[in-house]
Amino acid sequence: NAGVTxxxxxxxxxxxxxxxLQCAQDMNHNSMYWYRQxxxxxxxxxxxxxxxxxxxxxxxxxxxxxxxxxxxEFSLRLESAAPSQTSVYFCASSDKGGVGxxxxxxxGTRLTVT
Amino acid sequence: xQSVAQPEDQVNVAEGNPLTVKCTYSVSGNPYLxxxxxxxxxxxxxxxxxxxxxxxxxGSYGFEAEFNKxxxxxxxxxxxxxxxxxxxxxxxxxxxxxxxxxxxxxGTRLQVQP
Numbered sequence: 001n002a003g004v005t006x007x008x009x010x011x012x013x014x015x016x017x018x019x020x021l022q023c024a025q026d027m028n029h030n031s032m033y034w035y036r037q038x039x040x041x042x043x044x045x046x047x048x049x050x051x052x053x054x055x056x057x058x059x060x061x062x063x064x065x066x067x068x069x070x071x072x073e074f075s076l077r078l079e080s081a082a083p084s085q086t087s088v089y090f091c092a093s094s095d096k097g098g099v100g101x102x103x104x105x106x107x108g109t110r111l112t113v114t
Numbered sequence: 115x116q117s118v119a120q121p122e123d124q125v126n127v128a129e130g131n132p133l134t135v136k137c138t139y140s141v142s143g144n145p146y147l148x149x150x151x152x153x154x155x156x157x158x159x160x161x162x163x164x165x166x167x168x169x170x171x172x173g174s175y176g177f178e179a180e181f182n183k184x185x186x187x188x189x190x191x192x193x194x195x196x197x198x199x200x201x202x203x204x205x206x207x208x209x210x211x212x213x214x215x216x217x218x219x220x221g222t223r224l225q226v227q228p
Binding site for chain 2: 004033035040041042043044045048058090092102103104105106107108
């Protein structure tokens with residue numbers, strides 16, 4: 001039981017390049033999330049998927065797209081990377097059942113855009 | 115809109131002394147409240163949550179938090195700090211209805227000195 005896994009762990013891009021961050025969870029959770037973490041700003045929600053087949057924008061969606069490929073996988077795509085997207089990206093998942101359920105986080109992807 | 119404030123960027127405490135990490139929130143309605151911890155180069159780990167009921171909630175690693183509705187606070191506490199508690203701590207809030215994603219505070223770095 002690996003929990004939430006993310007690939008790659010590190011990535012350096014040049015401005016204008018594209019890439020996809022991969023996330024998978026093996027806890028049979030319905031909801032998945034993408035956050036970015038910047039110094040002094042906590043985590044900010046980029047996109048989330050409440051259940052398979054649905055996605056919604058969070059606080060900072062500009063410059064990103066997502067795909068909920070199936071119940072396990074939720075990818076984040078940068079079509080044309082910009083230096084402002086240099087950040088640490090975290091994927092998380094949570095169970096739909098019950099109330100007040102906590103989120104489980106992956107180890108993160110550290111992205112640098114030059 | 116909901117928001118979370120962690121007024122201290124850093125808290126320093128001697129090993130064996132009690133610690134408090136402060137959190138206040140602003141939401142319309144009754145929230146769910148969470149504390150997470152992040153160790154260097156790792157994802158966030160869930161510590162504890164307030165859903166309903168007893169205002170004092172106990173969590174992992176000896177941590178507890180007190181929900182105070184009148185002061186809209188959810189401070190994290192531990193009776194006796196350990197050097198291994200040194201990490202970055204995040205408070206988060208979620209509404210009881212609507213979007214399931216969390217809103218995080220900016221984080222407080224806890225430094226426990228031997």
